[in-house]
Amino acid sequence: MVRKGPPKSHKINTVKKWYRERNCCSNNGYVLIFVLWSLTILSAVALSFSKDTKISILLSTVHAERVGDSYAMRGAVLYALNRMSGGGDTLSGALPQNQIGSKVVGEGDVVTGAEPPKDDEKKQPGVTERTAGYSETKESDGTEEVVLWVPNREPYSVKVGNVDCDVYLYDENGKLNLNGVNSDNREVFVTFLGKKGIDVLDADTIVDSMLDWVDPDDLTHINGAEDKYYESLPEPYKTKDASFSSIEELMLVRDVTPEIFESIRDEITVYGDNQIAINVNFTSKEIISSIPGLSDGIADDLISYIGESGPIKEVDDLRDLFWSLGIIGDSFEKIRPYLTVDQSSFVTIRAIATSSNQRTNNQGSSNDYGYRIIAGKRDVGFEIVAVFPE
Structure with missing residues (x-):
């Protein structure tokens, strides 16, 4: 007896079923690939949004800190202006520190801060404060003296809110006055420019x-x-055809490039007496050594002496110092017109936020991160004559 196989229709159905199962599996593979690519694209988009959000948050944080520092530095400058004018030691959140620069307040010095001194620590009449090595006082009510802030080489320390600030007071007589340059003393400015790396011909021009x-x-x-x-x-x-009104005006003069201006801007002024008479207590080595007859070595010795012994207050003391440096007689008389120990009526007040990340990020730039003004002395206190937010 011959055994019959499955009917033909059964074979056909089996083949169709196999093809359907195969196509189903094949379609599932395409779907998997599509899903994986979709996840990859969505992940990339999500990462992009995350990165943009992080940058936006960082920029917002930096901007907020910069604005806060700007107001703090402005407050520190105004506080310094108040102290220069004989005001008290408080000004809406600005408190001077017990440590001025790197010098800790010592015996006989007056500590100004958030808390008043105890009865046995109060300053007695006639006692003066030495803040950062150079200050003066004036009497108040005949019983005690009010400490005045004056220019000096070391910064005053001020805290405004949570921001620590260093406040620098620069005497404008320590700078070269653009309106004091004339045909007789032009070589001083030419030499000064040369010390800033400017070619002699360009300096002459x-x-x-x-x-x-x-x-x-x-x-x-x-x-x-x-x-x-x-x-x-x-x-x-x-x-x-008239005197300089601002130091920025110098950039209109022939051959003065922005780079040249930035290299000298902190050592030139248009305020004060229109003459080249440099206050040796507050000037730089480049300016001192630009005076005919004074070398770099003498400038170094002079600045070191002032740093160790304090400001020179009398011309006779200046004469004695130069005598010890070998400049006597006619040699001293030739340089005497270029030198003074008198302070200008104008002071630059500059505050820098020392605790700021912004200052750290800007250390490579030509200008320190800060806020500064120029104030002129009047019959009562000081008056702001120029503002330079940086």
């Missing part, structure tokens, strides 16, 4: 052009520039 900028005539100095030069520029203008 700048100084001659400065003289042409302020003089009323149309005669050109040897390397100078009058209206004809400035009118030939792409954006023409004329010489001022």
